[in-house]
Amino acid sequence: MGYSKPEFKERHGNFINGKFVDPVGGEYFDNTSPVDNSLIAKYPRSQKEDVDNAVAAANAAKDAWGNTSAAERAGLLNKVADIIEANLEEFALVETCDNGKPIRETINADVPLAIDHWRYFAAVIRAEEGSATELDANTLSIIIREPIGVVAQIIPWNFPLLMLSWKLPPALAAGNCVVLKPAEQTPSSATLLLEKIADLFPPGVINVIHGFGPEAGKPLASHTGVDKVAFTGETTTGQLIMQYASKNLNPVTMELGGKSPNIFFNSVMEKDDAFLDKAIEGAVLFAFNQGEVCTCPSRILVQEDIYDAFMDKVIERTEAIIQDNPYDVNTMLGAQASNDQYEKILSYIKIGKEEGVKVLTGGEACKLDGDLANGYYIQPTILEGHNKMRVFQEEIFGPVVCVTKFKDEAEALEIANDTLYGLGAGVWTRDAHQLYQIPRAIKAGRVWVNCYHAYPAHAPFGGYKKSGFGRENHLMMMNHYRQTKNMLISYDKNKLGFF
């Protein structure tokens, strides 16, 4: 046992115009920890008036902030990174408490990755340049990027601090002011961050409002004072946000999840070596973050001639997963983020069984002792079936993987692409031709080749098909938060001659 639940203030505010403020309506909601269902703290149940105030603060700050130098903005982003790094353990503990994920993941993945995203975008704006093109001897086209203005960002609960750090840095680096709404399940790490950086940015540059989707999220997404909306979540809310944005003719970026295939060709078992060991781990990564990842490798496809031998090893490795108290440094699998997720996952396992899957391991809730009996734990589960089953087509968002076999490359691709989504995919092989040709034929924005679940800054991430559009974690994202100003300059002293 390494850690225990951190302490919180009884009540928190929204962060608007550089200060923590009470919600206008004076209402709060209880935020609980999925580790043991205990109370964490009260957070504002914001309404339209709070959103109006945040959007007004952002609009008042945008001209001055948009005219700061790249050096100044980069300096501030680096300071945020330094502050998170100096408090890494505190952020990791808060994240584990709020989301239920194991402390070894928050310490080694969530928080370090978040820090690096702030530093990456600080670096990007010091290195990038506009362009000047001589269109003819007397005509120069200059391209300058300008901030879009005020950005609304709505983020999910599966990686609260990391999703904030995918969204905020590129928008701020591009010179925008932001109104960010964290998910109502996980408001804590955003609040902790704003407490630590409250005085860093000019008032109004960063605003954070808490509350429920229909009461605070919808007024934010549809606000006429917002110039762009960025959203990570699911398809129905994605459609609604696009509708609201269409009324304002605002651009949007969306990341809406997937049902990612993880494909294992027979060459992975040609040798019993470190690479095979890595491939087995690659299959078991479905349990990473309790499966609450948009790119969860939730469909394992295995070539038929190695199927039994390979799956024996995957099952053995899955059954070695330690599921226990998330604050324990040895725990590998923690709690699902909320009761409704827990119920949903169990309901999927049930329909899978009705549809005729074979449960290779797991398949039930996990009952832990003491206070943890009130938490939301589910056994890592492997279901064997075929790709037309609902459990193969819908994102379960739990530690549940569906496995099926294929005979050749054509069938592997057919199954891999038979999904509404196209966010992530994994390809595992020792064959040099497959290493290139299979990823090219998969319709997904990110294909991990002989690896999985790596999310470094500097590698663009985003979806095909119903998984959305836009590319995060990369300088490409900057242009989703900017306008292109073209100055077309004539150095010709002579008139056109038309009039």
Next chain:
Amino acid sequence: MKCERIAITEKAADVVKRLKVRHGNLIFHQSGGCCDGSAPMIFEEGDMYLDDSDILLGHLEGANYYMNQDQFEYWKHTHLTVDITEGRGSSFSLEIPLGLRFIIHSRLLTDEESTELNK
């Protein structure tokens, strides 16, 4: 007997009735994708743009239940029961401020149901 694709539990029906008093006519839409996806969401009628690509599965307490046709292809052999559970979803679904969340229980259609509904 006429077969139905969807049903609703009494507890969930009570929540729909409560929401109707406050919001007027309602519709359900089945979401897909990550986070709070794969769950039913309830909105004021007219809030969500619907067209021929949205399949009407039935009516629950006067609220039409829709699902995108692509998703329906994989769901059409199952019967759905809308239930309600304690929880904290994060979407624009109207029951969320109540500390409740609609969820779906599914079972396979019987041969008789399947013959009638998927002919």
